[in-house]
Ligand SMILES: NC(=O)C1=CN([C@@H]2O[C@H](COP(=O)(O)OP(=O)(O)OC[C@H]3O[C@@H](n4cnc5c(N)ncnc54)[C@H](O)[C@@H]3O)[C@@H](O)[C@H]2O)C=CC1
């Protein structure tokens with residue numbers, strides 16, 4: 563029986579579970595009928611948490627694990643992990659940057675094309691026999707348009723590269739100007755939205771970016787404008803977004819992320835001018851395999867006293 567005990571907050575694909583269970587004594591929190599009872603029973607032995615982006619690790623959970631050394635997150639966004647608690651207690655935190663960048667950028671472009679060209683709506687149009695009876699409504703061009711990118715990190719840059727190939731003009735908003743990129747920097751998000759035809763959001767979630775896409779930004783984006791969100795649900799004021807979609811203050815939105823996933827606001831399901839994705843930006847076999855390997859590599863490095871491949875804390 564492997565002697566290092568780890569707590570898994572949620573399921574990983576089978577190929578990761580097989581490897582993890584061969585290496586560690588794994589406790590499956592998500593399968594416990596009484597989670598608190600499981601934590602009370604095994605909490606004092608747990609040395610690592612393997613979690614997922616949306617499940618994170620709260621201070622409340624970490625407090626109950628006195629031997630906790632490391633939290634390894636299957637995902638790049640660590641907004642659901644209490645990093646200040648981890649830092650204060652000397653608990654290491656790792657994530658899975660880079661390996662998912664290209665796929666998340668691809669889904670941003672997929673959502674942009676789907677939203678502007680109404681690909682899902684056109685699919686329904688064909689399937690329901692409307693083709694030939696009524697004209698398919700004309701849609702909006704993507705190529706050559708102005709794209710505002712909110713967040714110019716690893717994924718923001720990959721999105722920029724793709725939209726550049728569409729001949730789009732690119733400008734971005736971020737905490738700081740990035741000296742390594744030649745795109746226009748706009749320090750004022752409302753001004754960026756006012757300029758852009760399409761606004762693509764790819765900043766981290768958390769308190770600092772809470773509702774940065776608010777009613778004023780949406781109004782500046784305007785009735786022809788479209789919002790694509792592949793960041794976190796928290797970055798958008800959803801009440802303001804739903805109102806803007808209902809009133810056509812903006813034209814349409816393409817969304818991979820929401821508040822309260824997977825039980826999202828039911829009004830999204832009734833809006834014709836929104837394209838929905840189930841938080842699946844990194845959801846390819848190739849990327850998920852690479853993410854799982856990076857989680858395992860981080861845990862292995864930690865328990866072998868080697869440098870962590872992708873440390874956050
Ligand atoms: N939809 C999905 O499936 C996925 C979503 N994500 C989300 O994408 C986020 C970004 O990932 P990466 O590009 O790898 O991160 P990164 O750290 O490389 O880039 C983040 C960018 O946001 C900017 N930023 C950070 N805080 C800011 C603030 N308070 N105000 C303005 N700009 C700010 C940074 O300056 C940087 O340009 C993740 O944190 C995660 O939330 C990531 C992977 C998959």
Ligand SMILES: O=C(O)C(=O)COP(=O)(O)O
Pocket residue numbers: 615636637638639640662841842843844845
């Ligand atoms: O890496 C991240 O931060 C993610 O959002 C990944 O989420 P997912 O694994 O696609 O549910």
